[in-house]
Amino acid sequence: MSIDAIQRASKKIRPIVKETPILTSKQLSEKCNNDIFVKAEHLQTTGSFKIRGAMNKVSDVAAKGETAIIAASSGNHGQAVAFAAKTFGLQATIVVPEDAAIPKINAIQAYGANIIKHGYTSEERINYAKTLEGTFIPPYDDPLIMEGQGTAGLEILDQVKDIDIVLVPVGGGGLLSGVLLAIKQTNPAIKVIACEPAIADDTYQSYKQEKRVHIGQTETIADGLRTSIPGEMTFPIVQQYVDDVVLVTEEEIKAAMMFMYERMKQVVEPSGAVTIAACLGKKLQVTGKRIVPIVSGGNVDLFSLHHYLP
Numbered sequence: 001m002s003i004d005a006i007q008r009a010s011k012k013i014r015p016i017v018k019e020t021p022i023l024t025s026k027q028l029s030e031k032c033n034n035d036i037f038v039k040a041e042h043l044q045t046t047g048s049f050k051i052r053g054a055m056n057k058v059s060d061v062a063a064k065g066e067t068a069i070i071a072a073s074s075g076n077h078g079q080a081v082a083f084a085a086k087t088f089g090l091q092a093t094i095v096v097p098e099d100a101a102i103p104k105i106n107a108i109q110a111y112g113a114n115i116i117k118h119g120y121t122s123e124e125r126i127n128y129a130k131t132l133e134g135t136f137i138p139p140y141d142d143p144l145i146m147e148g149q150g151t152a153g154l155e156i157l158d159q160v161k162d163i164d165i166v167l168v169p170v171g172g173g174g175l176l177s178g179v180l181l182a183i184k185q186t187n188p189a190i191k192v193i194a195c196e197p198a199i200a201d202d203t204y205q206s207y208k209q210e211k212r213v214h215i216g217q218t219e220t221i222a223d224g225l226r227t228s229i230p231g232e233m234t235f236p237i238v239q240q241y242v243d244d245v246v247l248v249t250e251e252e253i254k255a256a257m258m259f260m261y262e263r264m265k266q267v268v269e270p271s272g273a274v275t276i277a278a279c280l281g282k283k284l285q286v287t288g289k290r291i292v293p294i295v296s297g298g299n300v301d302l303f304s305l306h307h308y309l310p
């Protein structure tokens with residue numbers, strides 16, 4: 001995996017994948033005591049960065065002549081794979097939990113994918129999905145997925161000059177590892193810091209203990225970050241390059257979402273708000289720096305919005 005592969009991915013996934021804008025807010029910068037440049041992946045096709053990796057991977061699978069693909073996901077990865085399958089004329093089957101939210105199922109079906117409900121945990125879903133006919137598309141542990149997610153890092157380097165710090169949410173680490181490769185292989189002086197919910201701190205613990213640590217099941221509102229262990233392929237890259245991992249509380253995530261809605265008029269989901277939470281919560285202990293938080297997604301069920309209010 002290298003910056004060249006990420007550059008190739010970047011060409012391959014256009015024009016379906018957008019170069020998302022950088023948003024600024026005087027109030028946000030003032031409240032954070034830093035200059036904040038928000039990378040707005042909540043405005044991406046399918047509402048999250050996941051389409052980057054999905055397009056890169058699925059285009060490769062399609063080129064090999066496969067016709068059916070499978071994914072296990074209750075959320076953004078499922079939508080992204082369904083969308084990519086439709087783009088390349090493949091049939092996608094997405095395995096979702098028995099209790100998956102109706103709006104998410106509707107979104108996946110709207111892209112023409114089949115839905116199968118199975119089990120409640122991600123382990124149950126993934127094991128079942130792998131028994132189905134078709135090529136399994138992993139959510140993060142795959143070089144093409146990681147390189148696809150890394151294209152967000154390339155865009156940031158183009159869009160913001162003199163960056164001091166980039167903030168990246170971390171679940172399984174696909175986005176983080178891809179962005180680390182793109183940024184550190186271009187300009188190692190830029191710091192890249194991972195942001196994680198304090199009650200889903202598997203990457204934080206793994207980083208501190210220098211080995212992959214498994215944590216118990218977590219109920220963080222950041223449902224895209226509920227992984228219980230960092231990826232096998234992603235973690236070595238995280239370990240090699242990341243400058244730090246910082247934790248945010250559930251209340252800080254909620255406050256960040258509220259700020260984005262009220263002050264910036266941006267619909268972001270809890271997983272996408274952790275980087276803003278780290279800025280507003282002064283987790284970096286720096287001032288006057290040029291900071292790029294990646295807001296990774298905006299798929300939020302409006303009927304559940306009251307759960308996200310501070």
Ligand SMILES: *Cc1c(COP(=O)(O)O)cnc(C)c1O
Pocket residue numbers: 048050076077139140169170171172173174175176224225269271272296297298
């Ligand atoms: C999947 C997801 C993440 C975490 O990405 P990983 O590659 O698993 O670390 C963060 N934010 C949103 C909105 C996501 O959908």
